[in-house]
Amino acid sequence: xxxxxxxARVAGRIVxxxxxLGAKDLASHAAGGRRTARNEVMYGPPGLAYVYFTxxxxxxxNVVCGRVDEPVAVLIRALEPLEGIAMMRRxxxxxxxxxxxxxxxxxxxxxxxxxxQSLGIHGGLNGVDxxxxxxxxxxxxxxTSALESLVRTGPRIGLGDAGNWTxxxxxxxxxxxxxxxx
DNA sequence: ATGACGATTTACT
DNA sequence: GTAAATCGTCATA
Numbered sequence: 001x002x003x004x005x006x007x008a009r010v011a012g013r014i015v016x017x018x019x020x021l022g023a024k025d026l027a028s029h030a031a032g033g034r035r036t037a038r039n040e041v042m043y044g045p046p047g048l049a050y051v052y053f054t055x056x057x058x059x060x061x062n063v064v065c066g067r068v069d070e071p072v073a074v075l076i077r078a079l080e081p082l083e084g085i086a087m088m089r090r091x092x093x094x095x096x097x098x099x100x101x102x103x104x105x106x107x108x109x110x111x112x113x114x115x116x117q118s119l120g121i122h123g124g125l126n127g128v129d130x131x132x133x134x135x136x137x138x139x140x141x142x143x144t145s146a147l148e149s150l151v152r153t154g155p156r157i158g159l160g161d162a163g164n165w166t167x168x169x170x171x172x173x174x175x176x177x178x179x180x181x182x
Numbered sequence: 183a184t185g186a187c188g189a190t191t192t193a194c195t
Numbered sequence: 196g197t198a199a200a201t202c203g204t205c206a207t208a
Contacts, residue, residue, distance in 0.1 A: 018189070038204060056201030058190050075189055099192070113190050158189055
């Protein structure tokens, strides 16, 4: 699968995701059935983009996957850059201000907030239909498949204490990809 | 009204 | 490994 940003035509292959499985998932923004202005689109139909702002400075993007009123979503954590790499680099450099460390190709989209910088994903895209919108969509890459043997699983990253759910193996990434988050 | 806390990134010791 | 940056959101009062 790949994530594509329209207009400037910037795209990447999805190589790392995390699943958030509804009201029972204590690590989810919708844990316990919490429903607020911020997470409202998680309760919408599948295919919507749930874009949220966090840590006072970063955006992250999810694909809503559950039925209406079921807050299931998949957080896109990393991409392998495919198109518009020069644009990605420009946006990342701009977002970092005058950072000192070098910006390697594998630093462009290897993290949920990094990929949002590279693709120019912001709060204005919250709620867009990713199956239709020319601005932001996900599509299958012809001739490819996520073979189970190439996908590894593990605990989700960056969670606080989420009880039983803290260590649930709901992070999935392509084995051996240099573009997954560190 | 207030305060604690992030589904993170970056730099520094 | 530890810590700073930085502010919207949410629970509590």
